[in-house]
Amino acid sequence: MRLTSPDREVYPGEGITKRHVAEYYEAVAEWLMPELAERPTSLLRCPDGIGGDCFFQKKHADSLGPGVHAVCLDERDGEDEYIYVRDIEGVLSLVQMNAIEFHPWGARRRSPEKPDRLVFDLDPADGVPWKEVLRAAREVRDRLSAAGLESWPRLSGGKGIHVCVPLEPRAGWGRAKDFAEAVARAMAGDSPDRYVASASKELRRGRIFIDWLRNGRGNTSVAGWVLRARPGAPVAMPLRWDELGRTRSGGHWDIHSARRRAARLRSDPWEGFFQVRQRLPR
Ligand code: ATP
Ligand code: MN
Numbered sequence: 001m002r003l004t005s006p007d008r009e010v011y012p013g014e015g016i017t018k019r020h021v022a023e024y025y026e027a028v029a030e031w032l033m034p035e036l037a038e039r040p041t042s043l044l045r046c047p048d049g050i051g052g053d054c055f056f057q058k059k060h061a062d063s064l065g066p067g068v069h070a071v072c073l074d075e076r077d078g079e080d081e082y083i084y085v086r087d088i089e090g091v092l093s094l095v096q097m098n099a100i101e102f103h104p105w106g107a108r109r110r111s112p113e114k115p116d117r118l119v120f121d122l123d124p125a126d127g128v129p130w131k132e133v134l135r136a137a138r139e140v141r142d143r144l145s146a147a148g149l150e151s152w153p154r155l156s157g158g159k160g161i162h163v164c165v166p167l168e169p170r171a172g173w174g175r176a177k178d179f180a181e182a183v184a185r186a187m188a189g190d191s192p193d194r195y196v197a198s199a200s201k202e203l204r205r206g207r208i209f210i211d212w213l214r215n216g217r218g219n220t221s222v223a224g225w226v227l228r229a230r231p232g233a234p235v236a237m238p239l240r241w242d243e244l245g246r247t248r249s250g251g252h253w254d255i256h257s258a259r260r261r262a263a264r265l266r267s268d269p270w271e272g273f274f275q276v277r278q279r280l281p282r
Helices: 018-027 029-036 088-096 130-146 173-190 255-264
Strands: 009-011 041-045 055-057 068-074 079-085 099-104 117-124 152-155 161-166 208-211
Touching (some): 018 088, 029 088, 041 079, 117 130, 117 173, 173 208
Antiparallel strands (some): 117 208
16 A cells, blocks of 8 residues: 555644554454445545644545545435445555545435434533433433334544434435434433434533434444544544443543554444344334
8 A cells, every 4th residue: 555645644733653653553443344345435534734724525436546436326416426435445545645544324326215224413512421321322212122122332532422324225325314303302401401302503502412423324434444534633432331330521542542443353333234124113
């Protein structure tokens, strides 16, 4: 893999270079790729490191390099080519193009109109204690479980937790989003002092926003094991439910500790996520 400017700092003042980013992704590939491969994927690219201007990119270009593929998807008017990768080679090509974050769709490129996962993104307002975020994640899990759906948690690498639900790709985006909205509104309705289900900033004060809007066609969420372009090089981390209580924030893992975790892991913390067969309830 050709890497230009390998010694350029990506995280200023933290001694983390482009080569370190590439080595990180190579080291965690076994755990990263199942969640990322074969999905339309948006990139966050930071050509001057995270201290410079970063930009989101969803459209494919040949200049992205080998192993970076195009999938043609319908748009409002016409269609366009979106990015996807199949393997770590594609990811490393994107790192060469200064991509740091990878945000896949909740659908695979071969059936882009049939979501195969939901994401409930828990976004705490400033000042909400972490244990409240943990409690919210478990409440989402329990409500999903009551609806017959198993879920798995992921620290966002930022402020919150994503509760993720694998689905058989049967229903369309409309039903997926309606279901996610209903869960979020039920929680906010029952505990209006703790949760909000609408995006309004005003209502969020002191509460946790249960963002169900991630579940519409074309929306994305960061994949597990992905480095965030934020100070400290935090990582979005998939967890087992019984690990969640030992975390202290959404940015609990960083590039160094995530790499150690990847090397130590015996089984995927999301064991079952890729095997379970479940559908949205009627
Ligand atoms: P946090 O815990 O801090 O909320 P997060 O991963 O949940 O982290 P963000 O990184 O703020 O949330 O991303 C918000 C949403 O917007 C995600 O769905 C992400 O895929 C998407 N996104 C992020 N940056 C952009 C951008 N520049 N353009 C379009 N979509 C973006
Ligand atoms: Mn979030």
